[in-house]
Amino acid sequence: MGEGRRTAAAGSGTQPKVAPACGVKEGSGSRSRFVGLSGGSFRAVGSFRGMSICWIRALAVVEGMAMSREVQEMFAGIAERYDVTNRVLSAGIHGRWKGRALSLLKPIEGEKLLDVCSGTGDLALALEGIVGRRGRVQGSDFCEPMLRQALKKARKRGVEDSRVHFVAADALRLPYRDGEFDGTVVAFGIRNLDDPVSGLREMARVVRPGGRVVVLEFGQPSFPGFAAFYRWYSRAVMPRIGGWLTGDRGAYEYLPRTAASFPSGRRFLELMEKAGLREVRMVPLSFGIAFAYRGEVKEAVGDAGSA
Numbered sequence: 001m002g003e004g005r006r007t008a009a010a011g012s013g014t015q016p017k018v019a020p021a022c023g024v025k026e027g028s029g030s031r032s033r034f035v036g037l038s039g040g041s042f043r044a045v046g047s048f049r050g051m052s053i054c055w056i057r058a059l060a061v062v063e064g065m066a067m068s069r070e071v072q073e074m075f076a077g078i079a080e081r082y083d084v085t086n087r088v089l090s091a092g093i094h095g096r097w098k099g100r101a102l103s104l105l106k107p108i109e110g111e112k113l114l115d116v117c118s119g120t121g122d123l124a125l126a127l128e129g130i131v132g133r134r135g136r137v138q139g140s141d142f143c144e145p146m147l148r149q150a151l152k153k154a155r156k157r158g159v160e161d162s163r164v165h166f167v168a169a170d171a172l173r174l175p176y177r178d179g180e181f182d183g184t185v186v187a188f189g190i191r192n193l194d195d196p197v198s199g200l201r202e203m204a205r206v207v208r209p210g211g212r213v214v215v216l217e218f219g220q221p222s223f224p225g226f227a228a229f230y231r232w233y234s235r236a237v238m239p240r241i242g243g244w245l246t247g248d249r250g251a252y253e254y255l256p257r258t259a260a261s262f263p264s265g266r267r268f269l270e271l272m273e274k275a276g277l278r279e280v281r282m283v284p285l286s287f288g289i290a291f292a293y294r295g296e297v298k299e300a301v302g303d304a305g306s307a
């Protein structure tokens with residue numbers, strides 16, 4: 001992220017005033033200058049050209065993300081080839097995993113849903129088709145080039161700008177009010193966060209009491225022969241093919257390395273509980289290569305049966 005963009009943030013001085021995220025204060029500490037845009041700031045833009053303008057405005061308010069700079073830069077470097085590489089490396093299976101995650105989320109028409117670490121927007125765009133005109137979908141990610149691919153994809157599919165908003169934001173500081181969404185989902189993003197439990201708490205914060213938080217993430221297959229094959233595939237084959245397709249072999253060494261060490265299965269459910277989620281459950285996918293997890297946000301005391 002260039003200096004120019006960083007100093008343009010926060011709507012200070014002579015810079016055009018940019019609306020801060022609804023209900024979110026500018027924080028303090030190492031990430032103190034982060035300011036996000038709310039979806040409302042994008043209203044009245046309906047054309048594809050408008051979509052680009054919205055995006056430029058969104059870029060102007062991203063800052064204070066130094067801690068995850070390496071991850072951000074890594075995804076920026078592979079953004080253009082991310083989708084095709086994913087398709088090749090997973091032989092298309094990642095699409096089915098995403099479908100399973102959505103079936104755990106159980107989205108319905110009219111709901112407000114958030115796709116965190118949205119990347120190239122697969123889940124946000126799938127949700128858009130479900131919530132319909134009465135619903136609202138946001139996709140947030142801190143990597144601008146990934147979100148640009150999401151916008152391109154939306155355009156290609158003829159999705160109007162007003163239907164899905166892609167917002168540049170850190171998953172650890174979501175620019176949304178408490179309880180603003182009916183549900184949030186994150187696919188293959190949680191293990192990249194500096195503090196996954198804080199990420200889960202932040203997802204839970206923006207969901208209404210009784211709403212859902214769904215996570216799709218890599219695991220470690222435990223079925224003996226298959227586990228050995230997958231280890232070989234992810235350590236020897238994946239970096240080679242990923243490097244060949246994107247020019248960044250390191251990014252595809254990072255993926256299996258982080259996936260191999262990230263808590264999965266019951267250990268991840270414990271993290272969800274630590275983040276305050278209840279009714280947690282999981283679905284192993286493809287012998288444990290991935291897992292879909294679901295938790296619910298606690299009803300506020302006094303909510304149950306108060307209607």
Ligand SMILES: C[S@@+](CC[C@H](N)C(=O)[O-])C[C@H]1O[C@@H](n2cnc3c(N)ncnc32)[C@H](O)[C@@H]1O
Binds near residue numbers: 075192
């Ligand atoms: C492996 S990609 C997954 C993208 C998409 N969800 C998918 O399943 O195809 C991980 C994404 O998480 C984003 N990410 C990582 N750390 C983040 C953070 N702290 N805040 C926001 N986005 C983050 C990256 O920029 C990247 O787009």
